[in-house]
Amino acid sequence: MPWEFTLPNALLHTSPGGALEAAAGACDPAMENEAFAAFYSRSSRPLWAYLARSSSDPALADDLMQESYVRFLCAAGAPSLAADGEAAARLYLFRIASNLLRDYWRRPRAASIEEIPEEFFAAHGHAAQTDTQILLEPALRQMKPRERQLLWLAHAEGYSHREIAQVMGLSAASIRLLLFRARRKIAALLRASAAPEMLGRKS
Amino acid sequence: MMLTSCPHEKEVRQLIARGQWSAASPPALRAHVTGCRTCGDLVLVSEAFQQARVESAAAARPVPPALLLWRAQLRRRNAAMERITRPLLGAQIFACAVVVFAALGFAGFEARSGVDWFTWNFWRDWFVELPQAAASQWASLSAGPLTGSAWSWLVLGSALATLLLLGGAAVYFATDKQ
Numbered sequence: 001m002p003w004e005f006t007l008p009n010a011l012l013h014t015s016p017g018g019a020l021e022a023a024a025g026a027c028d029p030a031m032e033n034e035a036f037a038a039f040y041s042r043s044s045r046p047l048w049a050y051l052a053r054s055s056s057d058p059a060l061a062d063d064l065m066q067e068s069y070v071r072f073l074c075a076a077g078a079p080s081l082a083a084d085g086e087a088a089a090r091l092y093l094f095r096i097a098s099n100l101l102r103d104y105w106r107r108p109r110a111a112s113i114e115e116i117p118e119e120f121f122a123a124h125g126h127a128a129q130t131d132t133q134i135l136l137e138p139a140l141r142q143m144k145p146r147e148r149q150l151l152w153l154a155h156a157e158g159y160s161h162r163e164i165a166q167v168m169g170l171s172a173a174s175i176r177l178l179l180f181r182a183r184r185k186i187a188a189l190l191r192a193s194a195a196p197e198m199l200g201r202k203s
Numbered sequence: 204m205m206l207t208s209c210p211h212e213k214e215v216r217q218l219i220a221r222g223q224w225s226a227a228s229p230p231a232l233r234a235h236v237t238g239c240r241t242c243g244d245l246v247l248v249s250e251a252f253q254q255a256r257v258e259s260a261a262a263a264r265p266v267p268p269a270l271l272l273w274r275a276q277l278r279r280r281n282a283a284m285e286r287i288t289r290p291l292l293g294a295q296i297f298a299c300a301v302v303v304f305a306a307l308g309f310a311g312f313e314a315r316s317g318v319d320w321f322t323w324n325f326w327r328d329w330f331v332e333l334p335q336a337a338a339s340q341w342a343s344l345s346a347g348p349l350t351g352s353a354w355s356w357l358v359l360g361s362a363l364a365t366l367l368l369l370g371g372a373a374v375y376f377a378t379d380k381q
Contacts, residue, residue, distance in 0.1 A: 033272060040268040049259030058262070066271060073275035074282075136251050155252035158220050180206050187244035190251060 035081055040069065043090050046157065051097055053156075054148045056141060060104065068097040094157075094167045098149060105145055139189035147182035154179055209241040219249045294371040301370050305363055 047068065051061035072078055072093050079088040140148055146168070153159045153167060161179070165172040215236060218224040224246065225233055236242045319325055340356075 033269065036272060037268040040265070040271070044265040045260035045263040046256070048263035048265065049256050052259055052262075053255060062264070066266060066274070069268075069271045070275045070278060073272065074279055136255050151248065152252060152256075155249045156256040177206055183244050183248050187247050190247055 036073070039081060039086060039089060042086070043093060044069075047093060047097055050094065050149075050152050050157065051101065053140065053152055054101055054145065055104070056137070064097060064100045064104070067100055068093055071096050071100075091159075091163055091166055094153070095169075098167050098169075101145070101149070135190055135193050138193060139186050142189055143182065143186060147178070147185070150175070150179050151182050151186060155183075207241055209239050211235055211239065211242055212245060215242050215245055216249075219246065219253075224250075290375050294375040297374040298367050298371045301367055302363075305366075309359075 044065065048061050048065050051064050051068075052058050055061060055064075072089075075092075075096070079085075079092050081089050143151070149168065150164060153164045154161075159167065161172045161175045164170075164179070165175050168175070170178075211232060214232065215224070215228075218228050218232075225236075236246055
């Protein structure tokens with residue numbers, strides 16, 4: 001069954017109504033709005049951070065974040081906020097976002113320079129960068145997309161290997177090794193980029 | 204690359220997760236982290252990513268949740284509409300196919316009985332004689348008992364209409380159940 005046809009369990013409820021209303025699951029909007037708004041306010045910023053850092057593209061992160069929430073609301077197998085808890089719902093949301101990122105990277109792209117918005121360049125400017133951006137951003141750019149996702153989920157979101165495996169669709173055993181390698185690689189890159197920085201500050 | 208683990212890794216990880224590194228960590232553990240590559244990497248990477256998370260989260264500009272709810276509802280409605288109209292479309296396609304099939308059969312039958320459909324003269328005569336033929340058919344129908352030719356047209360038309368109606372309904376119910 002396509003995911004559009006049913007509401008997620010998070011917002012599932014029954015009420016009398018027409019065939020179209022029942023099929024669309026549009027009932028008790030006040031309850032739906034409240035539950036979703038609370039969940040959204042707590043999860044949207046971490047999700048955006050994950051997407052923006054994994055893709056290195058804030059505009060893409062905006063789009064994918066919105067699409068992730070819309071898919072979450074329409075998904076048939078989404079965990080219930082009341083029964084499964086917010087942690088499970090958040091994990092499911094990150095899984096949707098990871099799938100969208102993967103689809104984006106798989107898609108062939110052919111964008112001309114005129115099509116890229118001004119904000120993209122403004123966001124990548126070097127005028128007001130923090131230490132983290134100066135050190136972490138170049139290191140992240142040298143990592144593979146999957147490594148960036150793994151590192152972010154493990155060290156920024158604090159997910160366990162089992163949870164990362166759920167989000168990424170990989171086995172928990174392989175996560176341990178992949179994460180170890182990625183951590184070692186980025187640690188070396190961070191140390192390498194921090195050394196000239198320190199020398200510059202001393203002189 | 205060898206997967207090496209350190210017995211202190213779990214402890215260091217827990218302190219980082221609670222936000223207690225390095226203020227609340229014992230001096231012996233801090234000294235260990237300075238010399239251990241696994242724990243050193245863990246601390247370095249975790250601190251960098253957690254700082255980046257704070258900065259990125261502050262830079263996020265989430266849209267109002269009502270907009271996303273509206274978009275989701277619109278998408279569900281469109282999907283539901285598509286689901287409802289799909290059997291109707293199937294029935295229409297089936298009905299069109301039956302009409303085309305019947306028309307071809309009829310044309311073939313007429314061609315066998317000597318009518319040449321694919322000539323210019325036939326269609327010119329047909330258009331010229333159509334009003335006269337229709338008038339005479341109507342006169343024969345309203346005047347009294349039907350002739351053999353009028354009966355055949357009436358039966359054929361009724362059968363075709365019934366077939367289309369029943370066929371469309373059958374396809375609709377079959378697709379709807381599925």
